[in-house]
Amino acid sequence: MKFGIDYGHNCPPDTGASGIRSEDVMTKDVGTRLMQKLKAAGHQVVNCVPSSASSVVGSLSQRCNTANSSNVDLYVSIHFNAFNGSANGTEVFAISDSGRKYAQPVLNSIVKLGYFNRGVKNGSNLYVLRNTDMPSILIECAFCDSEKDMDLYDPEKMANAILEGLTGKTPPPPPPGKDPNIVKLQQALNRLKITDKNGKALAETGIKDASTESATQKFQKITNLSSDGVAGPITLTTINQIFTKPILRPNHAGGPAVRYLQFRVGVDTDGVYGDSTAAAVAKFQKANGLTADGIIGPQTWTKLIG
Numbered sequence: 001m002k003f004g005i006d007y008g009h010n011c012p013p014d015t016g017a018s019g020i021r022s023e024d025v026m027t028k029d030v031g032t033r034l035m036q037k038l039k040a041a042g043h044q045v046v047n048c049v050p051s052s053a054s055s056v057v058g059s060l061s062q063r064c065n066t067a068n069s070s071n072v073d074l075y076v077s078i079h080f081n082a083f084n085g086s087a088n089g090t091e092v093f094a095i096s097d098s099g100r101k102y103a104q105p106v107l108n109s110i111v112k113l114g115y116f117n118r119g120v121k122n123g124s125n126l127y128v129l130r131n132t133d134m135p136s137i138l139i140e141c142a143f144c145d146s147e148k149d150m151d152l153y154d155p156e157k158m159a160n161a162i163l164e165g166l167t168g169k170t171p172p173p174p175p176p177g178k179d180p181n182i183v184k185l186q187q188a189l190n191r192l193k194i195t196d197k198n199g200k201a202l203a204e205t206g207i208k209d210a211s212t213e214s215a216t217q218k219f220q221k222i223t224n225l226s227s228d229g230v231a232g233p234i235t236l237t238t239i240n241q242i243f244t245k246p247i248l249r250p251n252h253a254g255g256p257a258v259r260y261l262q263f264r265v266g267v268d269t270d271g272v273y274g275d276s277t278a279a280a281v282a283k284f285q286k287a288n289g290l291t292a293d294g295i296i297g298p299q300t301w302t303k304l305i306g
């Protein structure tokens with residue numbers, strides 16, 4: 001589909017309203033994002049904003065001429081309202097049934113963001129709707145002088161809402177970013193020598209992937225937690241308990257740290273520090289040049305987890 005996108009004003013003497021934010025800045029921001037998103041979705045886009053004009057009517061007529069001569073399928077004009085500081089919400093204008101077919105879903109999509117629904121309105125007094133040959137809509141996204149609207153305002157969300165209303169498609173979510181908490185988890189699991197389901201150490205990418213999930217699940221199974229693969233508060237607390245290097249003695253200690261120890265020395269992870277665990281620990285201590293006393297103190301912990 002071929003869209004004519006006209007972000008309002010931005011062409012002196014055709015300038016927008018100013019409130020808590022400037023209409024010019026917002027229409028350009030939302031309009032530019034929308035154009036880029038429409039192109040990314042495979043549509044053709046014609047930018048209808050003129051570079052200069054000698055009057056407001058001159059600015060408006062150039063916008064209509066560009067849309068008409070480019071034979072766009074739909075003309076979309078983007079504006080922000082201003083009134084008395086307390087009026088707020090979204091309204092979309094159209095003058096034809098074919099325009100209203102787009103106006104309604106665009107309005108629905110924007111009000112989902114939390115703006116008050118002022119309805120689809122008759123735009124027969126609006127120059128750009130009267131003078132474009134194709135279905136056309138004018139979006140008053142929100143009020144630039146309303147605190148409520150400007151608190152809600154986010155140009156990326158607004159552009160996505162308009163895109164969804166125009167095309168019926170939700171934009172794909174952005175690629176996951178590096179999450180410092182996930183980096184910490186991956187570092188912790190590597191330090192604990194907990195590998196993924198293929199026996200591989202984790203890449204410390206900060207991105208939650210299948211490897212991180214399977215390693216988390218492995219740790220949860222070892223320490224007898226519910227193994228959902230999600231590192232929630234209980235899992236993180238258990239990891240931190242092990243990092244405190246608690247002293248473990250035969251027939252005394254129990255719990256997750258013993259289970260973890262058992263995993264490392266290769267015996268059943270039953271959480272009971274009995275004879276077979278003691279024997280495996282003594283073997284581990286001997287192999288690492290430590291006194292084979294079966295007590296897991298600071299030196300043995302250092303050999304286990306650094």
Ligand SMILES: [Zn+2]
Pocket residue numbers: 008009016017023079080
């Ligand atoms: Zn305006």
